[in-house]
Amino acid sequence: MTEDHAALVRGEAIPKQYVQTFLSTSAPRGAGNCATSHDAAAHARRHRQQRRWATQVVITDELARRTCAERGLPPPDDVLPMHLLTIPETDVADLGSIVAAALAHSPAARALLAALEREQHIPETAVRDYYDRNPDRFLTPEALRRGVDPFNTVEPSDIHPYAHVHDGIAQQLRHAAARRAFFDWLDRARADVVYAEGHEHPGDPSHPDHEHRH
Template sequence: MTGEYAARVRGEAIPKQHVEIFLGASLPRGARNCATSHNDAAPARRIRQQRRWATQIVVIHDLALRTCAERGLAPPDAPEPMQLLTIPETDVADLGSIVAAALAHSPAARALLAALEREQEIPETAVRDYYDRNLDRYLTPDALRRGVDPYTEPSDIQPYEQVRDAITRELRRAAARRAFFDWLDQARADVVYAEGHEHPGDPTHQDHEHRH
């Protein structure tokens, strides 16, 4: 019955109680701000949006647990309740509050992202191209102190060989995040939400919002 579950994943119910437990925890401030409305809406509306936001986190956690099992990844020690961790503001900006919070709270989501990162192959040509297009990011410490134009003196730029590994890690991390988003889009395509637990940005419910 719809009164008993927040969502169904492959026909299996996620109890509303899981969402309420998550809501009852002390969410990090950054996540709480993103989970609420950004205007002067009535408290009831804010609570509805918080519940929809929290449902997304719980659903992603469930989907990640399933995918980890399918991939043979070591399951998290304690899937419920999810551990509360601080969400870096940069992650909220880069990923959106829902995915950032899911990765912060769900060991399964983090395990899946780590596996995806290990799978990414970054061609040498892509690493070199990134370096050539972003020379201003690789000024030497002395050049930074002097405030030089990075394109006037080649000696003011760190050699490619010194920064190659760091660039590769950065590109691999970015590719893994894109792969995570692709996985999530596919994984939650068949999720069915109970009324009042839809995605906060779903335009089919009356007080939807697109801030994630």
Template sequence: MIIADELARRACAERGLPPPNALPTHLLNVPEPDVATLGSIIAAALTHSPAAQALLTDLEHEQDIPEAAVRDYYTRNRDRFLTPEALRRGVDPYDEPAPTDIHPYSRVRHRIERELRQAAAHRAFFTWLDEARADVEYAEGYEHPGDPTHQDHEHHH
């Protein structure tokens, strides 16, 4: 987490972002299920590092989500857009539900775009962190046990 924070601080400086020296005014609350997707190191960095949060926000602004991708997501994930009434009735979203059983595209489009933009930003953050830490050399004995480049990467602590 300390290394991720330092690398994020450097990336923020390179991008001309204001230095995030203060503690975050809010902690980014990473829901438990997302920790498994993000990984504990990234989840910790995004929760506690103002620099990592600033970098993620900047990366999110850079993501271009095409309209076709938003529409495709809506079409392929109809189950996510059932109305509460349809859910109570047990409507199958893939068995020709009535148009009133699914929220209209215009109502959920911005939410879908935001979710896709956030997912793309997370992928960009993962890529950035992998590339940024590629040249980091850890002092012997301070390697992370989950780092596959470390000879004893399967030990636990």
């Protein structure tokens, strides 16, 4: 690998310029937990972590493009540099900053996630079990106003009927299953990626300032 490459994906070089372009158009959130400091060493550490974080986002986009092509999914319209988009804080909390940023910036990653979601089968028993275990999520507005405790005895009229919320529950469970499938895919897909020095995963314990983040 030459000094112009950030990584090799199945033997193909990913230029460092892709990472620099992404960093120049994006404000990484959660790209490192370094405390604010004017110290040069702390600044250098933050820069390294941001570069490693951005490399992971770019690599995820590249891997998703390849997987979309292998699956026969329509090719995304966008090409690098990826557009600057706002990353919802809830996504960062639920997915980790790398995957959240990849899904926000990469049409290929979103297309793959959508395909994975279409493939998820949620058994009826799982939908019913979710409804039965989470009555607090299905209180009617009137029950909420009265402060009904859903985990004690409640009137049937205090809870939205199962038939009315069934489809929403199934969709929520399908969405969660697709995200898990996306994580599984990404772990497998990037297992053989070879990184240039300074572009390793920010959570890689082989470098001394690693961050255990995804």
